[in-house]
Amino acid sequence: MDAVRPRTVASGLRWRRTLLVTVGLTAGVDLVLWAAAPGLFRALPTAYWIMAVLAVVADAHPHPLPGRRVSRVILPSVCFTFAIALAWGFVPALAVQAVAVAVAGVRMRHPVPRSIHLGLQHAAGLAAASIVAGLASWRIGARPGLGDAALTCAAAAAWIAARYCVAALVRRWTSERRTRHRRRGRADLLATAALLLLAPLLLVAAQVSPALLPLSLLALHAVHRMVRWAGESERATRVDSLTGLPNRRALQSTMSDRGPDRQRALILLDLDRFRMVNDALGHGAGDRLLARVADRLTAAVPRHDLVVRLGGDEFAVLATRVEGTASARRIAEHLTEALSRPFPMDGTPVELTASIGIALQSGRRDGATLLREAETAMYEAKQRGDQVAVHGPDAAHDSPDRLALLADLRAALRQDPPKDGIVLYYQPQIAIATGEVIGVEALLRWRHPKRGLVGPEELLRVAEPTPVMRLLTARVLEEVVAQLADWRARKTPLRAAVNVSARDLHAGDIADRIGRLLREYEVPSDLLQLEITESALMTDPHRVLDTITRLDRMGVAISLDDFGTGFSSLQHLRRLPLSEVKIDRSFVLGMAGDRGDAAIVESVIGLAGSLGLRAVAEGVEDEVTWRLLAATGCHAAQGWFHARPMPADELAEWLARYRPIRPGVLRGPWIPAK
Template sequence: MDAARPRTAASASRRRRALLITTGLSLAAGLLLWGTDPGAFRTLPPAYWIMAALAVVADARPHPLPGHRVSRVILPSICFTFAIVLAWGFAPALTVQLIAVTVAGVRMRHSVLRSVHLALQHIAGLGAAALVAELANWRIALRPDLRDAALTCAAAAAWIAARYAVAAVARRCTSERRTRPRRRARADLLGTAALLSLAPLLLLAAQISPALLPMSLLAVHAVQRMVRWAGESERAGRVDALTGLPNRRALQATMSERGPDRQRALLLLDLDRFRTVNDALGHGAGDRLLARVADRLAAAVPRHDLVVRLGGDEFAVLATRVEGAASARRIAEHLTEALSLPFPMDGTPVEVTASIGIALQSGRRDGATLLREAESAMYEAKQRGDQVAVHGPDAPHASPDRLALLADLRAALRRDPADDGIVLYYQPQIAIATGEVVGVEALLRWKHPKRGLVGPEELLRVAEPTPVMRLLTARVLDEVVAQLAAWRTAETPLRAAVNVSARDLHAGDVADRVARLLREHEVPSDLLQLEITESALMADPHRVLDTITRLDRMGVAISLDDFGTGYSSLQHLRRLPLSEVKIDRSFVLGMAEDRGDAAIVRSVIGLADSLGLRAVAEGVEDEVTWRLLAAAGCHAAQGWFHARPMPAAELAEWLGRYRPVRPGVLRGPWIPAK
């Protein structure tokens, strides 16, 4: 199931079999070489036997890089066997290397295939080095000159090239997934070169006195520690400390690699209502639950797929062998089934569900785009109340035109706010009983360099399903709070309402941003109001409730926008810390002619009044509607009957001309025309 599972009798049997087979191969190779040239071994000096013993001792405690495959093992014995091949030839070096590989394989519990794989790499390296020496008709001298140095470097280069060529061929033959980023490959090469460079020094020490050779183990140990430190440092940057799974960086590196020309799928999982576990059982229990979820996900996917923890309660699975959306959906359903069994936590069974977004990758599409698409699909699943959603060309936000618009918007938000084209218009909200301006709603516009003015509906439709929405909300909040400070300095304080999306509330950091902005601009919290929609509540009610509760405690008013068009409205009115509800314009526009719409509007106003909430009507465009709202007891209204949305400078002029108008007074020429 995972790395911590107990060793089974079958695995112990495999290791014993590996020991017997590899030991037999080594002895057979040694006997074969002995039979070929028995005199060669009898004439070998004591220095050879000391280095042979040191090679075996060094490999008795090998240090493979953490979490890596057999092709990544750097055996310390190579410095001794390389010295032997330079001084006494291929046959003596090969015998020692095979015995050392056998010892290392047993110590690292390698299978027979892995041990043979490792042996072939080192045989190839020694053979290439011996070939260089043979072609040059050369053995290293007691007092080496420049020719000896050049040939030693050539032999070392041949050793490295041959060893890693065999490793690459073996990976291809065994379909082993390639996970060798550039930094990791540099650490491999540096460690190997450092060990090989010790070989001439060992031979010089042997010429002086073979008794000096055991001191080389200290240098070998230092190289091992250096290589291991480099591996652990690299691994720490690519592995999640809590779960032991690869992290976001590892996922991005894997997605950027060129693999076989087959379709891959990225499944992004976000646990539903995870914050309630932290609240009820504590953060320690939440961490243990995340670790157990990671174990269960890792056990549910094949070995060739990658399971990743992205952060928080988000996980991802990179499926490398899918045949389309239907195949990816089956994987997602398998994952949800794996998570369906309760997790026992301190004697309490905890139910876990996840929303899963799927994005399909084929060809040369980059990993960053794939991750954005999977995240977009995941949020779509949450908004719909489904467990699984697939991002595809048939998705409403995936048309080429909208993708181009989204790319332009993302680029604009990275520029300076002074020239990004993002502008805010403000529409006044009028108290019906007094006719006075009680606030404004900030409405977003974007002056696209080619398309002209892009309205809020199209802008939000493109941005809301993507991470760009959070950047856009941050940009709007910055400008609105700064404008509130300017109005307050001009002694014309106004309350401003800002729309926030499901993505903003789901992330939760919007509360921290609002608190920081209000503090920096010295703006009272009651001058800012945030508008949320019922669809935002459906995404993750518990997490959203936590966010808006924090905002309410700060003194920021919360308005429920588009009331009546979502789900569970009465439940939200009862549970959420709201200050007002906004009646959707689809009901207000028709209330003068449609008795049903009028009845709905009156019911909402009565319900809000009984709960102590303000009722604000949107889309008031004529005096008849204005009077009907007044008769129903509506608290405030906004719409073209009083003013269109306008920039802040025009709003200041409008406020200077405006005079309050009550519903009982007929509209006069002094009221600004729409």
């Protein structure tokens, strides 16, 4: 509180000075006008003074439209001052307008330059309207005709044109940033025209009886409601209702407004483990936490930068003054530091971190591409376990070849019906003790129309850092579950294992999607197994744990793939609901000739057995390895020693001729299926 008090006092002193200067300037303008034509003001009728009072009263509640520009302010006084200009000339109208603008400026706490800017616009409008009326020597009588209506429209058009010409000149002179929102412009123009065209009605009412003039406040109230509705409607489409920040649509519109030689950075933040807050404290507390995150991010960036809530627990900052990657990284680190302080929630300090992706915009690159690149970098940061990643021209995934392949994959996945060349191969998994086929692993292939067969490693390397991965996983899951249903109908039920990425597990809806597929195809949940990697666990373990716990409760088995590589941790084996551990092929391939690899494989098999988990070895390509695995008690194996991956129809033929052979009775070299 002590830190806030001096700032509050200084702000109050500044505002009092602004108020005094505004009142002084207004009084000076009116005194000059009065001194220039004292006889004119003494001769003005009662109707003029009533309109003057009503103009000032109306501007005690001005109507600002959405936006920060002065030209977005609609003053209700314009209908009275426009009528005064038509009836009694420019000088009396300007005297009233000066007071009305000052009242509006005080009401909206405008600084003095902004009030002067607004006053100049309205003075120019009144001057243009007075010139049109003077050229026609026109005054509205008690019975206005068609010509009066035409001249009123002409004077109103001159008023509007002059005002917005002055606004454009001042904006260019002050280098104020332009915004392009056609809907706002239409609402602005419609409200201004409605107010101006009330003027002849006021003059007719004044000639009948000045006592009728206060009734015009009802019409002004209707215009006020219209302007307010337009503003709220525009705000609802461009502002996040929870945090009050601009939303995704506002960000895209801002990014489309590019200036010459301007470099900007889009910094995308995804809160880590936010779902844990919702689960522990409730969704109400989660909403309050998001609002506090929004406030802290807004306070951490300069006023010229834009803070946006994209949805869920994703935020973005559009930094408009960056000098390159290093500058953007400094901003990201500043945001990380701002979020590192605990958030007090109902007496409980909540710690938050965020994964941040950065994309730089320069030249003619569009906003949609920038947002996609920032999201790709953010997921790359999650996968690496880093807080910040930059999407730049030196990144491997930025090569034109990669981007073209990704675009082709996205287009292929959206084809309906699917004729995209994406196919699934299945590799059998063999129980070592009995030699029986206990399941298969589904492996992805893509027959690209120009590149030929694209392997799973390249396919996943391109897709996994992007939203395309979720489309790909959805496609694979549906095809695998449909194939399981087909095998079950043919009385040859098999269990199929499917690899899922970190992005799929972070989304959280994969459990619901799998549940719908199993119900739709009437497939028992124990026929489907999901394989996850340790890298997926490292990025956001709490969110992943929640997802795989739901899958385990549904009866879907979870296998920890590539165990022993990357970020191996025994914590995963102890606390995750796993059914199986897959030993990485890099150890299995070398175990026959490398004592270290053999020791690692034997240790993993023993550890899995003691925890009640199956141990499956990948990359079994010869009889020696097969026998070594049998001797160490490994449960199952897969590899080219038994069969290569094959399409579903070839797998059916292979199964028909396959005869289980135990390791103890193998004689001679095994001839693998082609």
